[in-house]
Amino acid sequence: MSSRKELANAIRALSMDAVQKAKSGHPGAPMGMADIAEVLWNDFMKHNPANPEWADRDRFVLSNGHGSMLLYSLLHLTGYDLDIEELKQFRQLHSKTPGHPEYGYAPGIETTTGPLGQGVSNGVGMALAEKVLAAQFNKPGHEIVDHHTYVFLGDGCLMEGISHESCSLAGALGLGKLIAFYDDNNISIDGEVRGHGDVPAWFLDDTPKRFEAYNWHVIPEVDGHDPEAVKAAIEEARAVTDKPSLICCQTIIGYGSPNKQGKEECHGAPLGDDEITLTREALGWTHPPFEVPDDIYQAWDARERGTVAEQSWNEKFAAYKAEFPAEAADFERRMAGELPEDFEAKAQAFIQSVNEKGEKVATRKASQQALNGYGPSLPELLGGSADLAGSNLTLWSGAKGVKPNDAAGNYVYYGVREFGMSAVMNGITLHGGFKPYGATFLMFMEYARNAVRMAALMKINPIFVYTHDSIGLGEDGPTHQPVEQISILRLTPRMSTWRPCDAVETAVAWKLALQRTGGPTALVFSRQGAAHMPRTDDQIRDIERGAYVLKDCDGLPDAIVIGTGTEVGLAMEAADKLTAEGRKIRVVSMPSMDTFDAQDAAYKAKVLPETVPVRVAVEAGVSSLWPKYVGMHGKVVGVDTFGESAPAGDVYKALGVTAESVADAVNSLL
């Protein structure tokens, strides 16, 4: 029987050897947290290496993602499909073992981590998803949703602001099945966080006190190298079910390295061959690089335990299914990420009804109408707003708040926490069972920007709702008026960004966002009213292609005017004016650049034919992305400066975003 220390040393050896072979990486955290990981994974983790998709598995998140070798070692040792050759390919092109854990690369990676503070926030989302799903599906005697979320995190995660947002929220929501382990090793990249010699301290927080202030259950001063102490702490944490738990583990970074442990040196660089030899001696680990003795492999192997555990759950689920067949079917559908079969048909009917109504309405209001239209058939919707429900219009008739003691709702009051909200939404999505949407003003997308990018990087599909999309926001002024933000969204690979011009385009955009796989969607809506645009059925169909001819002329146009959002109205006005002057004008509505770019060449050429080089774009935002469509010699009626505080109409006029400007721009080119 291998000792606990030997089992942990397998992680240490694999980690230092892989980093050494890659000539880069972070051995310190895996070596420091190996003992904690060993206890958690061997004594507590409910998982089945043979099926990383098992719905009721515990979720494990390595928020200090630079310690990726810890996770790869665990997955390899417990029997996931990640063989030793992959560990040897650490940080090499197209391996399953990139520098930071990347979702979708190796089985068992629950989320991509590395950008600090986001992993723990994803974990909050996973624990929230578990709690809501349990409240929605479990029945007396049928606990089909019942698992923990475990998070490892370090000083870096705790310094990041997002840790405040998501952990404060986790406390308010009473996420009792969230258990986080703080790797308290006193070291970050600049050295000793509490100062040393001439270098001052930069992190003096009393972290236990801070988390108590968030309504967490805190277990302070646990020796992170004493397996019994760690085990007792985990047991205590699991016993507290109405609060998340933080286990503060005092560890030595790079544990085992005689000359580098406890120092920044071992944080982010290979130990070096000589030091590795010394470390092997110090640890009593006599095996060559990448070799683990069979008895140690056997002790780690979780496949049999995992199969038994999943089998037991399968039986539980079968019993549930027998008694609650409709709920069970819905559970399976939702965990598979599938929409109800009749969704497309219902959505088309809704879009038709919006078209028939033909209302002038702010697109944020049209967005709420879309939620009311689609919501009733989608129990998987899990909405929310960062303290702007009444402005974002994210509450719909079927919305019900998620409460600590009554979590069966479908709406989260996120508070003023844009970044936390977005990373929590990513966690909810990764957990499965939900279609999260969350809203703020478009400007404050910026507070959350990297979580939005992470959704795109992970190819997951949360829906980010952004209202108050331009200078049309009016009186709140330049701090709140987006200018470059919609373009920022468009720059991110795999992000689908929509800025609809009216209620019909809004309904289509929401439908596509709900149906999308492979990346997130940003839905960008106006504060101010947007006139209804009349369309044929073909035009309605073509909205899905991202851009289409909204208004045309006979024969070859003299010029094409392209608009988005509320400025489509200005484009139409300008076209009328120009037509009256005898010009032949085509108006193209382009709610989604990325969607249009993905169309075939023939469709694109039909909408924007080469034969019409005179083009003007109008959008109340920076002009930078438009030369792609209007060319170097085209014109853009945009906003290449900051906004102004005034009623929306005054701001539009002051900044020259008017139908007259559009018409003048066209005339100047003809």
Add this chain to the structure above:
Amino acid sequence: MSSRKELANAIRALSMDAVQKAKSGHPGAPMGMADIAEVLWNDFMKHNPANPEWADRDRFVLSNGHGSMLLYSLLHLTGYDLDIEELKQFRQLHSKTPGHPEYGYAPGIETTTGPLGQGVSNGVGMALAEKVLAAQFNKPGHEIVDHHTYVFLGDGCLMEGISHESCSLAGALGLGKLIAFYDDNNISIDGEVRGHGDVPAWFLDDTPKRFEAYNWHVIPEVDGHDPEAVKAAIEEARAVTDKPSLICCQTIIGYGSPNKQGKEECHGAPLGDDEITLTREALGWTHPPFEVPDDIYQAWDARERGTVAEQSWNEKFAAYKAEFPAEAADFERRMAGELPEDFEAKAQAFIQSVNEKGEKVATRKASQQALNGYGPSLPELLGGSADLAGSNLTLWSGAKGVKPNDAAGNYVYYGVREFGMSAVMNGITLHGGFKPYGATFLMFMEYARNAVRMAALMKINPIFVYTHDSIGLGEDGPTHQPVEQISILRLTPRMSTWRPCDAVETAVAWKLALQRTGGPTALVFSRQGAAHMPRTDDQIRDIERGAYVLKDCDGLPDAIVIGTGTEVGLAMEAADKLTAEGRKIRVVSMPSMDTFDAQDAAYKAKVLPETVPVRVAVEAGVSSLWPKYVGMHGKVVGVDTFGESAPAGDVYKALGVTAESVADAVNSLL
């Protein structure tokens, strides 16, 4: 003699009346915090309304900037150049009283606030600037720098993650002259933060405990409507000089409004004419809208007190100047934001020396060399990094850490706090006396994105240093490899963004960043080595124009290749290859798009002549901004997807960013 309550009611009346007249705005916070403001401004604030630029004034920051009428009322009542007509123009085009306080619009506005959590972070920067400046300049018996920073903040600021970053840092730095007032009114936009009826709680933090955990001095449970209690709390806070203080004021939002006080209703909407009438009655404020009785004006008027205070400081400064003329001159120069007179000459000499050395070196290393070159003549440099000093290479030979008890240094260990750092840098800049620079990886600019934008909005000049600028970062992988980030920076109005291709361009970029006024600079540097490009003196001079011909051919080129950063090397290689094939190729280095765009048409046409329509751009990032220079039919060798974890060379090859791709692109167009 007017009662304190009457004085406070003047704020309440002006605020509710201005919001009513504007038909939008936030009366709740000004009415709730009026009593606190009255005590602070009348009994403690050291300021001179006649000279809002007085160096030793106390700084006041309204972090809950939506309560702007509180600040406008205070400035108006105490005698700043902000007359009642301006208050009537609240939220109207080109008034001095926009919806949120905008730096530079009205005298006495120390910073632009509105994006929550940033004001208090600016305040941390101001208090830090005061502390460092005092340590650098004060002499025994000569306390020429000795003022407080006061910050008002609300629940929203406290929920935002950035409040964690900057307040934790303020605690670690022991900023004893920072005093914050928490407007604890239990209300945010979605309603009662601690829950009500069917709506759950979203903010249950024990805020006093949280701030104690940050090493703050906390005064809990102060009645924010009891002037004596507020006064006692401020006195207590001022007495604690080794820690920042948080005064937790329990207030009633919209205090005085019989039907709306204490409710979300009065947070962000006019009270309505009827309710205003009732409020006037309840407050006993019998005066018509925008009328304040003379005795109340007199009681508020701070001009005489202010003149006396400034005069007394002037005498103090004169005594200092007599004894320490050089220090006094330097203080005046730095507070005026002027560089040393010989800076330009010294910088040119340094640039020449870099050119003569002709080293191949990573531009981040060249950046450190530039700091070593410029640093010794610039005592106003106040550098730092968000826990990446050794990677960002921000420490130079003259760098010395700022310590709580020895603050005369010039380098701040910011910890893993990118957003906090950036907003603190804005505060330092606004305070005056320093040229702050602060660094992180380019990717994590995103964590700080809105503070960077705020610097541009405010037209202030901090220097944001971003290293590890592309897929060239290598093994850390896609979470850390910027793809769209440099383009994001370029989208922001007034931001000057530089991505130099070698040490010479780096030295020029640093020089311009240090000399810039009117907006911030982002300096973007490579992790990997960058070959030295040979240049004539004219070419070196033209670097300052943002783009220039680095390599040319005889006669009209067949094609122009434009590159930035490390990809200029690829452009040069491709040009050599194409030249060998008989093509005539011009290579343009474009380290700064915005700088080039600002040149006159003749220069632009000289670099990129209309007569050469065949153009290819190469940059290891998204292609979206390049059609502006290469046209709809030009080609871009870029990265329109996410990166990969592998050694840098492998990633470049895998993503097709190579000299061959550039040459192929040119050939495909010819």
